[in-house]
Amino acid sequence: MQQKNTEGQRASFLPPWIWCWIIFSLVISFSDINIRRALIDLLFGTYVANPTASEGLTHFPFLFRILDITDLWPPLLLAAGLFTIFTPRLRARCLEKTYRLQVPDDKLPTSIIDFIYQYDRNLEIKVNLLRSDEIAFIYPLGYRQSAIALFAPLVFLWQGNRPEAEAILLHEIAHQQHGDILIAGEGSYLEKTLNWWLPLFLFTCFIPLLILWADQSITFLHSSLQSGLPLSRSLPHELIDLLTLFIPGWFFILIGEFLQTASIFLLPLIGFWCIEWNADQYVLSVGDYSSSLSRILTRIRSSLSWRQWLQARIAHPPIKLRQWLVNDSKNSIGIYLLLLSFPLAAFTLLLYVPPTVYTDYLHDQYYYGHTDILGHIAVVTGSVLVITAVLWSVSTLILLFWPFVSSYWSQFFHHESVHQSSQRERGVWERHKVYLLCACVTAMLSIWGYSLYWLTR
Amino acid sequence: MDMLDMWAVKIAEVAAPNEVPLAPLTIRAYINGGEERADLFRSNKKGTAGGFDFGGFQAVFPLILQALTIASPILTSILSSVVSDLFLTALKNRLSKHDNQQDSTTINTLADDPYKPLKYCIAILSKELQDAKIPRKQADLIVYRILVQLLEEPESANLFIQRISEPPHATKKH
Numbered sequence: 001m002q003q004k005n006t007e008g009q010r011a012s013f014l015p016p017w018i019w020c021w022i023i024f025s026l027v028i029s030f031s032d033i034n035i036r037r038a039l040i041d042l043l044f045g046t047y048v049a050n051p052t053a054s055e056g057l058t059h060f061p062f063l064f065r066i067l068d069i070t071d072l073w074p075p076l077l078l079a080a081g082l083f084t085i086f087t088p089r090l091r092a093r094c095l096e097k098t099y100r101l102q103v104p105d106d107k108l109p110t111s112i113i114d115f116i117y118q119y120d121r122n123l124e125i126k127v128n129l130l131r132s133d134e135i136a137f138i139y140p141l142g143y144r145q146s147a148i149a150l151f152a153p154l155v156f157l158w159q160g161n162r163p164e165a166e167a168i169l170l171h172e173i174a175h176q177q178h179g180d181i182l183i184a185g186e187g188s189y190l191e192k193t194l195n196w197w198l199p200l201f202l203f204t205c206f207i208p209l210l211i212l213w214a215d216q217s218i219t220f221l222h223s224s225l226q227s228g229l230p231l232s233r234s235l236p237h238e239l240i241d242l243l244t245l246f247i248p249g250w251f252f253i254l255i256g257e258f259l260q261t262a263s264i265f266l267l268p269l270i271g272f273w274c275i276e277w278n279a280d281q282y283v284l285s286v287g288d289y290s291s292s293l294s295r296i297l298t299r300i301r302s303s304l305s306w307r308q309w310l311q312a313r314i315a316h317p318p319i320k321l322r323q324w325l326v327n328d329s330k331n332s333i334g335i336y337l338l339l340l341s342f343p344l345a346a347f348t349l350l351l352y353v354p355p356t357v358y359t360d361y362l363h364d365q366y367y368y369g370h371t372d373i374l375g376h377i378a379v380v381t382g383s384v385l386v387i388t389a390v391l392w393s394v395s396t397l398i399l400l401f402w403p404f405v406s407s408y409w410s411q412f413f414h415h416e417s418v419h420q421s422s423q424r425e426r427g428v429w430e431r432h433k434v435y436l437l438c439a440c441v442t443a444m445l446s447i448w449g450y451s452l453y454w455l456t457r
Numbered sequence: 458m459d460m461l462d463m464w465a466v467k468i469a470e471v472a473a474p475n476e477v478p479l480a481p482l483t484i485r486a487y488i489n490g491g492e493e494r495a496d497l498f499r500s501n502k503k504g505t506a507g508g509f510d511f512g513g514f515q516a517v518f519p520l521i522l523q524a525l526t527i528a529s530p531i532l533t534s535i536l537s538s539v540v541s542d543l544f545l546t547a548l549k550n551r552l553s554k555h556d557n558q559q560d561s562t563t564i565n566t567l568a569d570d571p572y573k574p575l576k577y578c579i580a581i582l583s584k585e586l587q588d589a590k591i592p593r594k595q596a597d598l599i600v601y602r603i604l605v606q607l608l609e610e611p612e613s614a615n616l617f618i619q620r621i622s623e624p625p626h627a628t629k630k631h
Contacts, residue, residue, distance in 0.1 A: 100496065107479060107482050128496065130482070130483065130496035130497050131499055132497070132499070132519075133499040133500055152476075152479055152516055153516070155479055156479075156516065159475040159477070160475040297509075299509075
């Protein structure tokens with residue numbers, strides 16, 4: 001076993017940002033008027049009944065209803081997250097059936113069992129030592145009970161390079177102790193939903209937009225022909241309209257939808273990345289595992305298909321970034337980057353501004369002058385910043401209190417006494433100045449957000 | 458330890474030492490067929506497995522069993538051959554040269570008479586391993602080592618090869 005790290009730092013270094021996102025997402029889903037409108041439109045087709053859509057602009061008015069799904073991403077993600085939180089037993093049953101997990105027999109080396117119990121005596125161990133497509137993962141059996149699933153490669157690694165195998169086990173155990181597994185990890189419906197964002201974006205946005213665009217073009221061409229103009233004269237006009245109006249217009253709508261989707265996805269994405277960084281930091285806090293962890297990360301395959309790459313990025317941060325944070329674990333830039341990653345990621349919510357301004361402009365373009373547009377951009381930016389400012393205010397409080405409450409948080413998910421937990425989390429307290437400084441940054445961001453909102457009202 | 462377990466450990470020791478502890482379990486699953494055998498050959502379609510991924514990790518021992526099954530007709534004839542001692546000597550020679558870093562380990566330079574069946578068998582086994590993205594040199598070495606093990610005890614090895622080549626549904630339960 002590796003030598004214990006006497007500094008004991010970063011045991012539960014990062015606050016549970018993904019839980020913070022869930023609460024934030026809950027507030028957004030119930031307060032955003034656009035989400036309510038999109039839901040009503042989708043369910044009752046009121047947008048289809050809208051005169052602008054029924055004026056014969058398209059033969060496929062239901063496609064506008066499908067487009068509403070893009071606006072419903074925040075409640076959809078929230079629902080997936082809540083479903084994951086409230087159904088740990090269902091998730092466990094699905095995983096155990098899918099991976100054919102069983103209670104280990106004598107084939108699993110007892111040294112592996114001893115090592116796991118050394119860090120968490122209450123963890124159940126399940127195995128499928130025939131499969132080599134997975135290594136190990138942890139999953140919840142209930143709210144305070146978890147199981148770790150072990151596969152053949154972990155046993156092989158235990159034989160060949162035990163420190164690396166230990167680092168993997170500790171990384172998984174960390175997820176249990178940080179309370180991450182109730183939301184994230186193998187079988188998480190939230191992760192599955194995030195994994196499907198690109199196909200869903202294509203089917204609910206890109207393809208409907210493409211069909212609507214093609215339909216409008218054909219209808220327009222058809223009406224021109226019916227007006228008696230010969231094709232040789234109408235076709236150049238159509239081509240000019242196509243190149244100057246339709247394609248740029250639809251392109252802007254598509255970009256807008258993409259930015260809107262990105263603004264919804266990037267925050268939980270960083271929340272997931274924080275979970276992984278935090279688990280890596282736990283491994284480093286337990287012992288001198290930095291070289292082992294770094295070596296394992298170098299083995300992660302680089303030749304992925306774009307789909308695999310995308311899926312990998314949703315659940316896990318980029319390898320280089322992870323390696324940098326592992327190798328330079330005492331680097332102060334890394335510490336601040338880790339702590340501020342989630343609050344700073346809230347800036348991505350501003351990606352929501354351009355599509356909103358553009359959509360509003362399309363709907364009410366006759367009422368806008370240039371100064372009105374700038375004023376409208378300021379108002380929309382202010383309305384996004386006021387939401388973001390709330391998130392930064394909450395982040396400030398979390399960062400301020402985390403050194404005091406981190407041991408209680410771990411104790412809630414991990415069956416150990418507060419005293420044990422406090423000792424383990426000692427390093428978090430030792431770094432309270434870092435938390436204080438980061439809290440100051442988020443407090444300033446919060447004040448800036450509120451100020452801009454009040455100025456632009 | 459029965460004959461199957463003994464051969465599983467022997468082969469894993471020379472071909473995939475890290476897989477020795479699970480070799481008896483693996484061979485049982487391979488013989489039982491169905492879901493158990495399918496589990497041995499599953500590959501990860503996702504980007505990363507858990508927090509880590511070993512470059513699409515694939516255990517070598519199940520691949521060896523599969524290769525031995527495919528090459529079983531020619532293996533049986535080699536193991537029953539009157540010149541099996543010659544094959545063993547040739548393979549040992551190549552391996553000792555490799556261990557002393559004297560030259561490359563290819564066996565193709567040997568004369569066709571009487572080594573043609575051995576060369577053919579090596580080609581089949583090596584190709585199966587290479588198809589699973591094991592580099593050619595490494596695949597050749599694994600095959601040489603396995604064949605040496607088998608040729609050391611041809612009679613028992615023949616029974617072992619027959620046993621793993623039987624269709625799963627025809628397998629007797631042990």
